[in-house]
């Protein structure tokens with residue numbers, strides 16, 4: 001069965017990831033309460049919400065870093081809440097974090113290679129040079145990730161020599177070199193200027209056009225509206241609206257969450 005989300009048609013199949021009635025409580029704090037969401041193949045999904053609305057906690061729950069109080073998580077229709085966070089990559093989930101996490105002693109190519117090589121993602125920080133000795137050639141997954149993220153020509157540079165926007169691009173390349181089914185991006189444009197934001201937004205839409213399912217958490221609502229196909233809005237731990245960005249921003253509950261009742265009258 002085919003449905004359409006905005007201008008994109010979506011064949012209704014098993015979602016890549018599904019959260020059913022997920023709750024996360026910290027003592028008396030209901031950080032996430034009864035959230036149900038489906039991430040469909042080939043779409044960019046976004047989670048928006050004011051500070052403290054539960055976005056990070058929900059991502060933590062989905063990635064198994066934060067234990068669920070209640071609910072169920074499914075990947076490709078199979079429950080996965082019993083697995084360890086370190087097994088998420090094996091499931092086909094790659095992520096980038098709020099802060100850039102590139103290894104300073106490795107060049108762009110070798111930082112991306114870390115994503116392609118599960119064994120190399122060991123916790124110990126490598127000494128300069130060891131990686132080149134172990135890996136004399138560039139794997140096809142790395143070459144492909146470099147091409148898809150427009151990093152040709154930057155392969156031999158080190159993180160300290162790159163702009164912040166390019167460092168972010170390398171992180172995304174490292175994540176997609178894992179050939180993920182789902183890419184989670186936590187604040188991918190934090191600290192960027194307007195043109196860097198637009199560049200990252202373009203890159204994510206290009207990856208979407210290649211079929212990559214994505215989930216973004218981002219404070220920049222305009223960037224989310226420009227980038228996402230489908231948006232989930234949270235407030236006080238609950239999902240208060242979902243749909244196309246255009247529909248969600250019109251939702252009175254969303255306007256109230258961001259602007260307050262007074263703002264809504266003026267919006």
Ligand SMILES: Nc1ncnc2c1ncn2[C@@H]1O[C@H](COP(=O)(O)OP(=O)(O)OP(=O)(O)O)[C@@H](O)[C@H]1O
Nearest residue numbers: 026029030031049050051052053054055056057058
């Ligand atoms: N480990 C924790 N222990 C207790 N309370 C927590 C913990 N983590 C989050 N919270 C609380 O849960 C609620 C949701 O927080 P969360 O960080 O998920 O929101 P958020 O939408 O990601 O916020 P922000 O946009 O500021 O990052 C907040 O009230 C927060 O104080």
